[in-house]
Amino acid sequence: MAGSDKTSPLVTSLDVARETNVSQSTVSLVLNGKAEGRVSPATRELVREAAARLGYRPNVSAQTLRTGVGKTLAFAVPDIKQPFFGEVLVAAEIAAREQGYSVLLVDTMTDPLWSERLVGMIRGRMIAGCITYSPDAEAEARFVDVSDRVVMVESDTPALSGVDLSIDAAMKSVVGHLTDLGHRKIGHFAAEYPKLTFRNRRVSFLAELERVGIKTNPQWHVASTFDIDAATEAAKRLIETGVTAIACDDDLLAGAAYRAARQLGLSIPNELSVVGFNDIEFARLLAPELTTVNIPADTLGREATQRLLNKLAGKAAPSKRTVVKLRLIVRQSTVRPRTTEF
Structure with a gap:
């Protein structure tokens, strides 16, 4: 009837069972994530597709009352x-x-x-x-x-x-890539957060430089939060030490390095190579597109x-x-x- 304010009836697990010609208990196992080893992959896929097509939504309140x-x-x-x-x-x-x-x-x-x-x-x-x-x-x-x-x-x-995460292997790849290109003055733009993941990146970076016989300099290491202005100023200090390449703990820090290089009148990559970490979509929005470590x-x-x-x-x-x-x-x-x- 035109103008009716009646809502559509709630789709239940019984409706999904009828649609797929399987038992309601089978539907319940699939939709509650308990079908592994009990229901065939083909049937699981059939039930999920039918549930999505019919607009099935689990009754969370009922589940909570039942399971506590x-x-x-x-x-x-x-x-x-x-x-x-x-x-x-x-x-x-x-x-x-x-x-x-x-x-x-x-x-x-x-x-x-x-x-x-x-x-x-x-x-x-x-x-x-x-x-x-x-x-x-x-x-x-x-x-x-x-x-x-x-x-x-x-x-x-x-x-x-x-x-x-395989941090050691990642830093080995970063250092190996830059040294294979001929870089010897490699800076590290670190994330200034008290997290083990960032401490590990620093330790792995230094260990790999030592392993391949590349000397480093304390001035070639700066740290910053992800605040864009603070990170840009930190990146400027690092660039001004004369490094030819920068390995960054994060793609956002790499973005700040791009900004700092531009403000200093330097071009990437001709005058400064930059490597990021994470491989977020932002990495491909930078010009040139950023070389970076991909975390899946x-x-x-x-x-x-x-x-x-x-x-x-x-x-x-x-x-x-x-x-x-x-x-x-x-x-x-x-x-x-x-x-x-x-």
Whole structure:
């Protein structure tokens, strides 16, 4: 009837079962993420496609009443303004959604009580569990009693990490690429944050320079936050030391190095080679496009989420942490240095 304000009837799991000609229990197993080893991959795909086509949405309130636990995961990251974490979160959200969960994002930089709040939410069954990215030792200690519902990524205590990055291999690639081009005055533009991941980048960078016999200079190392003005000024100081190439801890710092070079009247890559870290979309918006270390955000987000969901399902955790492989993407921001240094 025209003008009717009636809402569409709620699509139930029984509707999905009728659509796919399978039992309602089979649909429930698939949509609740419990079908692995119990329902064939073809049937799982059939059920998911039908649920999406019909507009099925899980009844979260009913699930919470039945299980006593909310179907929400928390993902705690150091800086939600960082584009990289947005990419990781999207991957985590998709992986969680496939098993009937949603993801809550938490910024640990702006909330000094974040770990206490999350532990309280886990104990109060407001959330099922959480993933914490680069937690410090103090936060790690708070999660001890709920460790069966927590996965740590790049933890300050390596033994507690469920997922880590292959930082050593990445820095070997960066230094190898620059030295193969002929660079000997290589600066390091570090991220000024008290996180193990950045300390590891510095240690790995220096170790690789020493391994290949390249001398360094304390002046060829500067650190900055991601504030664009502060980072630009720090990059200027580094460039003015006479380095011919800069390895940056982050693509945003590399962007600041581009800005500093432009203000100093230098061209990239002819007068200064720059390498970033993360490979966010921003890296290809720079001119020239940035040579950078790619962190596969999709792999990272999915692996961390799946580890947590496996924990919550009572599955045995892998005996070893997952080390996500990084790779150097060579674009146009690195070339051989000029014979006459500026």
